[in-house]
Amino acid sequence: MKLPASGEGDVSPAVHHLVKGSAGGVTALFAHATGFHGRVWEPTARRLPGIDGHALDLRGHGDTVMPEGYDYPWAAFGDDILAAVDGLGRSGAGTGSGPVVGIGHSCGGAALVLAEAARPGTFAGLWLFEPAAFPPPAPGEVQHNPLVEPTKRRRPAFPDRSEALRNYTSKSPMDAFDPEVLAAYVEHGFTDEGDHVRLKCRPLDESQVYVSSLVANVYDAMAEVRCPVLLVQGAETPSGRFGKLTSQFPDARLEAHPDLSHFGPLTHPERIAASIRVWLEGLGTRI
Template sequence: MHRLPGPDGAGAGGAVPAVLAHATGFHGRVWGPTARRLPGYACHAVDLRGHGDTPVPDGYTFPWAEFGDDVLAAADGIAREPGTGLVGIGHSAGGAALIFAEAARPGTFAALWLFEPAVFAPPLPGGVLENPLIEPTRRRRPAFADRAEALRNFGSKPPMASFDPEALEAYVDHGFTAEGDRIRLKCLPDNEAQVYVSSVVSEAYDAMAEIRCPVLLVYGEQTGTDTRRRLTDRLPKGELEVHEDLDHFGPLTHPERAAASIAAWFGGLGLGPDAG
């Protein structure tokens, strides 16, 4: 777990403790640009197992419910005043991890903000759930000569070419480890692909019905209207926010927009730094 600097550049501090969970293949510190735009929040970003600095044993199959266990461990590690509400902020797989965590231990979070959580609704009769990212991920280049080469590579092609520069630099700076005379991804391509394999049987859709705290689902242009509404309606206290000009990587391409949405959502619930 990483304590992310706030707007003043200092370590996490503030009235509102928050757990931030990342998308598949990334790590907690890509949330840095968002945290810097959240005055009054103590942002703690977790590296889910197999990502960033959190290792996994060989042959691990990445059952998604255990990402929820990672989030609960992070929540338990945050020192806060008794009665202070903890909020959760998640992107893609990180959003699903927060759903699993709150379903497993209701009341852990006072509210959740989830950008395109990786939750798959059951297919229509005769349909089959598939994740098209599995095979391309297995073929991903795992190593580079140095961080400068990796930064040039990722910054020259989609989707990372559109990332906020600070988010892209954080991905490279903290997403690689030294290996001989080169650097390699901490989240190995085969491990990331296995996360996608497990995603289609994650049961996150079932877990959504168990969430009793307020949840804002935030979507960009690539998710259809029917899917947005179906998933929002699955939550007992779900609300929907749509940004038609953002794609699935909205928090990484436009962290200022993510921060504004986060602050407005929690503030409107009386959970912001000015509450009470």
């Protein structure tokens, strides 16, 4: 469904109801990584009985379409999150009386941080798997995102979804994705166009998201997030970046899964759901 919104450019993000919860229970808003869409979270949400789960498509992804040439400022992703939360409240699609938590991966995690920093109290807690945020560069250091150029060369179209699925299951990193996650990505990540299907998130747009990441203020925004945060990481980076990010939040702890990659929510939805369940149980004593 499309919910009413008032973010930058009057964008109305598409929000998908993944699982129905109980009255008064927790409402969870899931936010995806760059290049994906909200419904890749469905296999995880199904493993979280009792929650009312919704996932949005950030602008330029899934069913939230943006015009050619848009430069994707990251603050606008935070606007999408706030618009989705507001839209759920106005439409009655959420449970209404229960707390709202944010669950995000990479860019989606960063968007949740930006939203909560812009409007404190929106979320009762945030569960973030490797949010896309980086400490400020050292003096003289030039930052770059190595994904910018390869993404421009991503194959944008296939004869049909079956061919797309065959292609992805034979190539890294998607060959490691959980089959249900990959099937959801292909089913809802392409649009029919004549005699072929085309990625809804266009490669040039995805590349621009990575370009814009270099000037995003996610790191500074973390200090403004007062709700409890669980920062979840996969394999440790040599710089210990996630430890630094954890200390930037006023109220956060770090959970490590050293056998998972950055794509953990897409490769191991059952493990991710287990982490979220335990986190929600602990959060329940604080909200």
